Amino acid sequence: MQTPLFFLNDDSKLLDALRNGNDQVLAELFQKNRRPIISLVLRNQGTEDDAEDILQEALVVLWEKIRSGSFEYQAKLSTYIYATAKNIWFRRLARRRRELPAANEAFEVAAEDATPQEELEENERVTAVQHAMEQIGNPCRDILLLYYWEEQSMEEIALKLGFANADTVKSKKYQCKKILERLVKKVLGGNNEQ
Amino acid sequence: MKEKNSQHWASDPEKVEAFVLHRIDESERVFCTTHLNQCEECRRAVQEERELVAGIRYVGRKEMKLRLKQWIQRGQGKRFDWIQAASLAAAIILMLGAVFTIRWFTDFNQSKTRSHEIVLKSDDSSQRSLWIIGKVVEQKRVFRGTVSENSSSFIIKQGNVTRTVSIRSALTAELPLSMRTSGESNLQTLFERNQDGLQLTIYTSTTPNSVTTGIEAVTADSLIVYFRGRQIAYYIPGGWAGKM
Ligand SMILES: [Zn+2]
Numbered sequence: 001m002q003t004p005l006f007f008l009n010d011d012s013k014l015l016d017a018l019r020n021g022n023d024q025v026l027a028e029l030f031q032k033n034r035r036p037i038i039s040l041v042l043r044n045q046g047t048e049d050d051a052e053d054i055l056q057e058a059l060v061v062l063w064e065k066i067r068s069g070s071f072e073y074q075a076k077l078s079t080y081i082y083a084t085a086k087n088i089w090f091r092r093l094a095r096r097r098r099e100l101p102a103a104n105e106a107f108e109v110a111a112e113d114a115t116p117q118e119e120l121e122e123n124e125r126v127t128a129v130q131h132a133m134e135q136i137g138n139p140c141r142d143i144l145l146l147y148y149w150e151e152q153s154m155e156e157i158a159l160k161l162g163f164a165n166a167d168t169v170k171s172k173k174y175q176c177k178k179i180l181e182r183l184v185k186k187v188l189g190g191n192n193e194q
Numbered sequence: 195m196k197e198k199n200s201q202h203w204a205s206d207p208e209k210v211e212a213f214v215l216h217r218i219d220e221s222e223r224v225f226c227t228t229h230l231n232q233c234e235e236c237r238r239a240v241q242e243e244r245e246l247v248a249g250i251r252y253v254g255r256k257e258m259k260l261r262l263k264q265w266i267q268r269g270q271g272k273r274f275d276w277i278q279a280a281s282l283a284a285a286i287i288l289m290l291g292a293v294f295t296i297r298w299f300t301d302f303n304q305s306k307t308r309s310h311e312i313v314l315k316s317d318d319s320s321q322r323s324l325w326i327i328g329k330v331v332e333q334k335r336v337f338r339g340t341v342s343e344n345s346s347s348f349i350i351k352q353g354n355v356t357r358t359v360s361i362r363s364a365l366t367a368e369l370p371l372s373m374r375t376s377g378e379s380n381l382q383t384l385f386e387r388n389q390d391g392l393q394l395t396i397y398t399s400t401t402p403n404s405v406t407t408g409i410e411a412v413t414a415d416s417l418i419v420y421f422r423g424r425q426i427a428y429y430i431p432g433g434w435a436g437k438m
Pocket of ligand 1: 235
């Protein structure tokens with residue numbers, strides 16, 4: 001076997017672990033990046049709790065990017081995490097100044113969609129979807145999360161959830177989406193009748 | 195009327211989904227966007243889909259953040275639950291990409307520490323295999339499960355998914371020096387993905403004529419094998435469903 005051997009740097013080990021589904025590595029990244037984020041937040045009108053909270057959100061953003069394959073490894077991982085956390089923190093500060101309810105800023109950063117995320121966040125229907133997801137139960141909940149959030153393929157979902165094949169998942173997903181839409185309507189209908 | 199409908203691309207739910215999930219190519223995207231700028235009806239359909247996806251993703255992120263909090267609280271050196279067989283979340287396979295050598299020194303029911311990690315970079319991208327060091331948990335094991343002589347092939351079922359796991363042995367002498375393990379308690383093993391499942395090659399210092407093997411337990415990220423009177427535990431980094 002004439003294959004070269006070389007050692008991976010720390011970042012690629014962690015990235016590989018995350019790509020392999022070893023999600024608990026995030027806890028390691030949390031410990032590694034905690035100090036600089038705390039000092040950033042303390043310097044900018046926040047507390048240690050704030051710092052830990054936004055770091056967690058930044059790590060979820062990272063995780064999501066890696067999972068969906070949209071993470072491009074350019075800077076050091078710690079640099080990326082710092083930049084993301086900083087971004088989240090300043091959004092949160094801006095929000096506080098506007099006296100808006102603080103929640104999910106990270107998730108604005110995460111989705112660079114055409115629709116402004118702030119618009120989505122305060123959107124009644126998005127909230128209704130969250131409520132509907134609480135009601136829908138499994139396997140629909142899992143299927144919808146794996147497909148729309150983790151962006152896994154039908155094949156991967158079939159394997160993970162023990163369905164016969166991709167086609168089975170596809171039709172199940174279709175049904176689940178319909179059920180979710182019905183539940184959303186119900187939730188919204190309930191709100192409007194107040 | 196017909197012509198008009200064909201322009202209302204957002205009346206096709208699959209198209210709307212593909213558009214929102216960024217799964218259409220650039221030229222189509224331009225076409226769709228141009229139409230959206232002029233059509234209130236299609237715009238509404240796209241907006242509703244976006245809201246649906248956004249809501250689902252919020253749920254996922256919240257859950258992930260919660261999980262992360264728990265891992266942080268639990269701290270490092272978590273216990274490794276070998277027998278949590280309830281969640282064989284996926285069947286055996288999906289070992290894609292580069293060839294890995296990962297040495298896990300795992301103490302049964304205790305915390306695990308990774309000593310070092312090397313990558314064997316291969317030009318052959320079709321190669322799908324993983325080296326894992328098995329920890330011999332018990333040297334003289336009496337196994338009462340399904341034991342297979344010579345053929346060493348097992349079917350693992352989870353839900354509707356069925357996989358074959360076959361086990362064979364090879365001589366440690368065949369391995370490059372750097373990959374040989376010392377002592378009787380660590381066994382270098384090659385996990386290879388093939389068409390219908392998984393092939394395990396366990397490297398030992400001697401290979402007898404007949405090999406008695408069995409599968410004792412499979413969890414989401416581990417495999418416990420009965421092999422020539424020994425019980426061997428494997429920790430699968432990232433679990434069976436892990437992508438590489
Ligand atoms: Zn239209």
